[in-house]
Amino acid sequence: GFKIGGAEVSRKHAGFIVNTGHATARDVLDLIAHVKRVVKAKLGVELETEIRVIGDL
Structure with missing residues (x-):
């Protein structure tokens, strides 16, 4: 799948x-x-993110 850095779909x-x-x-x-x-x-579909990010990156 598509990849950015070490994260991949x-x-x-x-x-x-x-x-x-x-x-x-x-x-x-x-x-x-x-x-x-x-x-x-x-x-044309806006996906919702199911995770919650805590803290600053």
Whole structure:
């Protein structure tokens, strides 16, 4: 799947992000933002984020 740093969209289920061994929290959040932008642009659907970020990055 699409990858940013060590975070990758799962090849088995697009609703999951996989840590390939060295993902940072920033990698994961950037990947989430990218996926949301692409889905909005291609399908006109605004995805909701199910995680809650605590603290500053």
